[in-house]
Every structure is written in structure tokens, then in C-alpha cells.
Amino acid sequence: MSWRPAGLTLSFVTVLGWAVFLGALTRSFEVALAAAPVAIALLAARRGAAAPGAWRVRRSVSSQRLVEGDRVDVTVTLDAGRGMPLVELLQPLPPQVRLAEGQHHAFLTSATDAETHWRFTLECATRQRLRLPDLHLRLWDPLGLSAAEIRYATAEGDVAVYPHVVPLRRPPSPLRTQTYVGNHVSPAQGEGLEPGDIRPFVSGDQIRHVNWRATLRQGALHVTQHHQERNADVVLILDTLADVGPPGASALDSAVRGAAALAAAYLGRRDRVGLIEYGGILRQVRPGIGRAHWERLLDTLARASVVFTYVARDIDLIPPRVLPAQSLVIALSPLLDGRFVKAARDLAARGFDLVLVAVSPLPPARALRGGGRLPDLAARLWALERRAYLDELRRLGLTVVDWDGIEPLEAALAGWHRPRLRRVRA
Numbered sequence: 001m002s003w004r005p006a007g008l009t010l011s012f013v014t015v016l017g018w019a020v021f022l023g024a025l026t027r028s029f030e031v032a033l034a035a036a037p038v039a040i041a042l043l044a045a046r047r048g049a050a051a052p053g054a055w056r057v058r059r060s061v062s063s064q065r066l067v068e069g070d071r072v073d074v075t076v077t078l079d080a081g082r083g084m085p086l087v088e089l090l091q092p093l094p095p096q097v098r099l100a101e102g103q104h105h106a107f108l109t110s111a112t113d114a115e116t117h118w119r120f121t122l123e124c125a126t127r128q129r130l131r132l133p134d135l136h137l138r139l140w141d142p143l144g145l146s147a148a149e150i151r152y153a154t155a156e157g158d159v160a161v162y163p164h165v166v167p168l169r170r171p172p173s174p175l176r177t178q179t180y181v182g183n184h185v186s187p188a189q190g191e192g193l194e195p196g197d198i199r200p201f202v203s204g205d206q207i208r209h210v211n212w213r214a215t216l217r218q219g220a221l222h223v224t225q226h227h228q229e230r231n232a233d234v235v236l237i238l239d240t241l242a243d244v245g246p247p248g249a250s251a252l253d254s255a256v257r258g259a260a261a262l263a264a265a266y267l268g269r270r271d272r273v274g275l276i277e278y279g280g281i282l283r284q285v286r287p288g289i290g291r292a293h294w295e296r297l298l299d300t301l302a303r304a305s306v307v308f309t310y311v312a313r314d315i316d317l318i319p320p321r322v323l324p325a326q327s328l329v330i331a332l333s334p335l336l337d338g339r340f341v342k343a344a345r346d347l348a349a350r351g352f353d354l355v356l357v358a359v360s361p362l363p364p365a366r367a368l369r370g371g372g373r374l375p376d377l378a379a380r381l382w383a384l385e386r387r388a389y390l391d392e393l394r395r396l397g398l399t400v401v402d403w404d405g406i407e408p409l410e411a412a413l414a415g416w417h418r419p420r421l422r423r424v425r426a
Helices: 007-026 029-033 036-047 212-218 251-268 291-302 338-349 362-369 373-395 409-414
Strands: 003-005 055-061 065-067 071-080 084-090 097-101 105-110 114-124 128-131 135-140 146-152 158-162 181-190 194-200 222-230 233-240 272-279 283-288 328-333 353-359 399-403
Touching: 055 135, 071 084, 105 114, 158 291, 212 222, 233 251, 233 283, 233 338, 251 272, 251 291, 251 328, 251 353, 251 409, 272 291, 283 291, 328 338, 338 353, 353 373, 362 373, 373 399, 399 409
Parallel strands: 065 158, 233 272, 233 328, 328 353, 353 399
Antiparallel strands: 003 146, 055 071, 071 114, 084 105, 084 135, 097 114, 128 158, 135 146, 181 222, 194 222, 272 283
């Protein structure tokens, strides 16, 4: 840490130089003597500078995990080993973070062996892995004639801002289930709550399963079989090949919020949920359950971003432990890149139970462009072209759910239905 003269110091040095010059020119000792207070002030400022290591700065945050729109309190503690006359602190703000309360630029003073606290509140507008930049400190001498600047790096300050989750009561039901107990009705007969077929009584059947109405009608004992309740494997595929819209309200942000709502709904039903980020970076989360797995999914969704690439990822490279054969695959995409549509068609052609949630890019594009006759005309033409494209995908056998990204996802899923099963042309 090196001390540098301030603007006032340069002015004092100029005055001192002119006084010495005029005193020598006029041979007047009084003129030079008048500049003595200035010289004493410069020496006192140099001796009064705080020594390195005489202070310590700590930064802490009130929470390590937030949701979009939440606030976090940042506390900066200045611990001075000896008295410090004036300390200037600046906390630069990262993108998509605004100051909610207080100031991120402050001037503090500290007494000997005392702690000084500085607090302010930040509001996180959108999902991200928030890492506060290094603190900028400027130490002033008692007279304000010199200052030392330093960037102070602290380990604290990392905050995970998760996407906002809207409760989803009726997510798409899978066609195939697994062997563990869950909430989905399985075609297999066994112990369960959902009534199934009625058959004659055989040795080993329990009396509580006897269907007395059918028994009286047929004149022989009949029992009611039940469908087993099983869980399912659900894999969410997020398209990060292309995006449109302003930060925090783009098509990718809407898709991320939809994926978070689906993951929360299926985990609440005791299903195993996995995640694949299909883009320039192929991130994979194996299907799992539990609170720790939920946080792992949220961490992956918070980092989801578009990474430009010319390389088309092959869906066959995803291992079966990440994409099980009997899983329900829900793909969320604005359908801006043909490579993702090709990958979705390949999955459907291989026999996967695929539901394609088409996130409309029109509202984010309008929010980015604004109103006007020409943007309105372009949006109408784009809407017609997109509707024809979705109809073509449905004719190919894909299950497509159109979602504008503004209304709740449950409203878009309420009117969807599975088409008649047929093989999709890859």
C-alpha cells in the first residue's frame, strides 16, 4: 500500500514553491516564512498516515440463499488496531443488483481498538450466482493531503439467487413408472388405492378385497384388483442454445422458472428428478430425491446461461444414468435453434415419453424492442409463423405445450393432451 498525494497536496506544494521563489527573488525572509505552516502541514500529513496492517476489514451477508426479488443485508466491519481519522469505502454493485436501503459508498472513522460497522441492503432482481466484487478502500491522512487506495478481497459475499418457484399442482403424468412407491397410478396390479379389474376369488386373496356387489350378481366370490402407486423418473431438459429478451425477463429466464416449478412439483410427489442443460455447456444432474438434491437442481438452474457454440451436442452422448430409458422427459425451449428441435425429435423417435414445453419468445422480444407499428406487425407475423411451426411439430407426433412465459405454467398445462401414440420421424 503506497500513499499518493491528493489534489489539495499539489495545491499546497505549489503555494510553498511560489513562496520560496518570491522570497528568493525579493530577498524577503518574511515571504518565505509565511509558507512555513504549509510545510509543517505537509510533514504532519506524511507522519500521520496509517501504517499497513493497522486495520482489518470483514464483510458478511445476511443469507447465502435467496429467491428472485429478495433482499440481502451486507455488513462491513472495520477493525482498527489504532485510531484512523477517515476511511472511504466503496462497494461496487454487480449487474442486476440494485441498492434497496443505505449507501454503497461511505466515509467512516474509527477509534483505537474499536469496530465500526457499515450496513446497506441489496435487492437481487434475477437469478444468478451473486459474487460481490472486492471492496475499494481509500485511507486519508488527518489533514486530507494524502491518500492510499487498496482493493480488499474478502471470502464472504457469495450469494445464490434461485429462480422464483410458482406452485404447480398438476404436472404432466408419466406413461411409465418405476418400482418404488410413489403417487402415480401404475398399470401393474397389486396393493394400491385405485380400483382395477374384477376377477374370481382364488386361494390367497384377502377378504377385504372382495367385491360384494359383483359377488351377489355372479353368485360366486369376486375380488377387486388395484393399481399399484409407483414413482417415476423425470428428466428436465433446458434449452440454452439461444435466448431473447432483457436480463431477468428473457425466454430463458421463463424456461428456468418453469423448470423449477416442475422440479418442485415432482419432488413433492416423491419422484426422482434430473436436469440436463443442453447448450454450449452440457451440464447434467442425475435423477434423485431429497432436500439436498433440490438445492443441487436450483444451483444448476441459477447458473444456466447461453454459451455460443457451433457444435451440435449429440443427445446419444448423455449416459443412461442421467437419462433413464423409462423416464418422462420434459423439454423447455423457445424453439429458436433447430439443433434443440432435432434433439427432441430424436428422443421421441427413440421411444421416450417426451413433452415439449414451447416457451414463447414474443413477450420478451416485445419487452426488449418496445411498441410501435413496425414491431407490432413483426410480432404478428412471428406469432403466425410460430403457430404453424408448432402445428407441424404436433403432426410429427410430438406432444407440444404452448406457454407464453407470463401466465402460470399450470394454466398452459391444463389444456394439453397426449396425442395418439405413434412413432415420430427423426
